[in-house]
Amino acid sequence: MKRNKTAKLVVALAATAALVSACAGDRGGDAVVPGSGDSGNSKSTSSADAEFGTLASPCGEGDAKGATEQGVSDTEIKIGYGDDRGYAKSPGLNKEMSDAVTAMIKWCNEQGGINGRKIVGTDYDAAMTQANAVMQDACRSEFMMVGHGFAMDATAEQTRVACNMAAVPGFTVSPDAANGPMSYQGVPFPVDIANASAWFQMGEMHPDMKNDFTLIGSTMPSIITSLAKTSSMAKAAGFNLKDCGVVLNYEGEASYVPFAEKIKQCGAKGMWTSRSPVPNEFNFFKAVDQAGLDPIIFGEATWYANSAQAFNKDSGLLDNLNAGMAFQMLENDNDPAVKQYKDLVTAGGGKTALLGMQATSSFLLWATAAKECGSDLTRQCMIDELSQIHEWDGGGLHATMDPGANIPAQCGLMVSLKGADYSQAFPADKGEFKCDPEYLIKTDKATWGTELNEDRVATKYLNPNVITPKA
Template sequence: MRLNRITKVGGAVLALALTAAGCGSSRSGDAVTGTDGDKPSASTSAFGDLPSPCGPGSAKGATGQGVTDTEIKIGYGDDRGFTAAPGLGEENGDAIDAMIKWCNEQGGILGRKITGTRYDAALTNAASVVQKACASDFMLVGQGFAYDEASEPIRVGCDLPTVPSYTVGPNANMGPDKFEPVPFPVDRYNASGLAQALELVPEFKESPTMVLSDSPPVQAASAKVATVLGQLGVKVKDCGISMSQNGEANYVPFAQKFKDCGASALWTSNGPIPSQMGLFEALGRVGAKPPKVVESQWYSEVASQWNSKSGAADGLITALYFQPFENAEKVPAVKQYLDLVRADGGKPATLGMSAASAFLLWATAAKGCGDGLTRDCVTKALSEVHEWTGGGLHAPTDPGGNLPSSCALVVRLDGGTWKQVSPETQGEFACDKSKVVELDPKLSGVKLNGDRLSTAFLKN
């Protein structure tokens, strides 16, 4: 069970639109400097359990593109201008807006203030956006572009390092000079969440089936989960339930097919989109109420608000690698993230926590470079980070090695409320290195070299 790269491109973009665009801010300013003169409070000396990388200093030197004596220029952004889903992914940009201000109020990074350009890739313009960043920015930090596969050859071609909130395209996922706070490489899978689900839902061990889709990305994600379940000793039953990503006129025949098949539980690699909600409601109408285990993008207001009225997903569980917002009083980093973003008028979401973690990862490496703030210095520092939690926002990961966490927690949805159910102690993750499963990169259509880098866009 994985973030599924937060979402997938193609037919599954609607899932991201629903989970990411529902109630975001409408701000569209391009430049953020955060130099409003406010003095930092005592709480800004750290972010969660991470010492703040920001503060006054005397670092100097125009070391390269985007760095001067007084300024560090970064690029970031989202797909908020996508006309079919206005606000798409804007949580990424909202989080970086807030983090830039938070950092600059403390004095920037060793005295250099951060200037950010918030790009809008509008889903299909990622390539042109990255071309602009190539010409002006020091690095890309905390961005999330759903069509990053199209922009990856441009990024690699201009030697622009990136610390993204997330990646979508498999080649972008395995690209050079790319350091994600929560990696999901194509050749590794964190099955800790699936393992916990198997213990929580005994029916999931018996003969579960999958809701398949005509969306190639969802098909690929389902194939990976089926492979991982097989390695955990679970055989997925083929009930032939495949639905249009754009929805169906009637969901009852699909629900009846599930009931007649006799599967013990249900998995979907899709998010909380109309086709999935329609199926879940139809299952109740035909008298079938199977346990439901789903991808983590179900953890959203879209799902909880819908279920508070329908109840069709009561008992649904999903694994998370980020702390749920419900744990904010137990996890200082989560509360701090929520406070910062809300104070800046932004929209909190798991996407935003990932962006905030990316900013902190980048800023920590940049601080260590001091006067010698170059791309080479920062990427070398990032490559040496092998345990990272974003101050407590998420489970420990290995950004430097592009390796996933071996930890997860599981939440359950009842009515409109999410609650952590595994481990029992709120705010804790369950970790098991033996549950990190190796996968064939060919499942994602990627060829890797000896350094586990995609060969698609590498220079000769």
């Protein structure tokens, strides 16, 4: 029996949630108040050495007062967070995000909260199709949404904007959410500006192959859009891509051999895929091997994943895999922020992965702004503060971003896979990013999927009551 259009849309959006961030891989809620402590002064009085990586902790005791906004009292700040872990077709989807925020709430509350107010988190499960229901509930009780990631955020964006629910998402998927009003991300992913560092760095790693790469197409609309952006990034980096005409059915092919033969006839020696490391993709690379090809495989940070490791451990078919990232590798325990993130999450029995680090960065961004608001903890103050943060690396979790202006990093690094082990392939100094202003490129307006105003904010759901930064 054929699946209906709704089922196909859900599957496509599940993949989009994995694709959306160029720096993330796999590597109704319950109210919780992890940690405990008493109130003190209005500004943090935590010990001077309290840090997250290189970031001075925004958490601590204080005497902040006032029921200044929905979800804020003398003693508490209510925030919502969550993921799609209840999605039946992919149980536990992106659960690492709620695991991370749960751990960070506990860490912060153990220091005294934010200026003495304890954080009360509501851990929502959007289960893929319930994002709007989650947002409707959050609109009735939460101060802000923080560190969340919902694959179908497009269905919730109108509700979020209408109720002035300010947000610091872990990731966004839809164009209207990526450039949405009252929204700032620790790791920005706007529709109009892209970090093309991976293509520039691939060009440095294989300068003789700039005429030998091809893009693997897909029938999934979000991948089609992604490939259009990828093509512009490759062109900016000096690549002259081969058009091999390979377009794979997202739901699978009876045989991938004809597609592998097409690549062979085309003469491509390198392949970019915007897919994630899933069984259908592995079957494609088996066919590529059967055709006698041994190409450079190149993709987004979604390929920095446990599933790719498991497949390659036995097959070795991904030994030429490269993935571009703007995050430190999870293996880099020499980075204090990475080690601290892993220690905090595993102590609570949670899962660690790049999306978890991304949620952690957004939580810390939110907490940093909230601390500065002191007793005047309002959504207006939060937006004013967030809009002024223009250098942000999550304490060392990732390359420096500009969340206040919604601009991604102009830095990156490349990882490679051999057997079951990832290592940094570029630049040579481990744990270092290479940065260059030319890595940031403007994308073709035809790929945006939304209209932006002069402030680069999506206009679809704007209304006169939307909170904007005060000068």
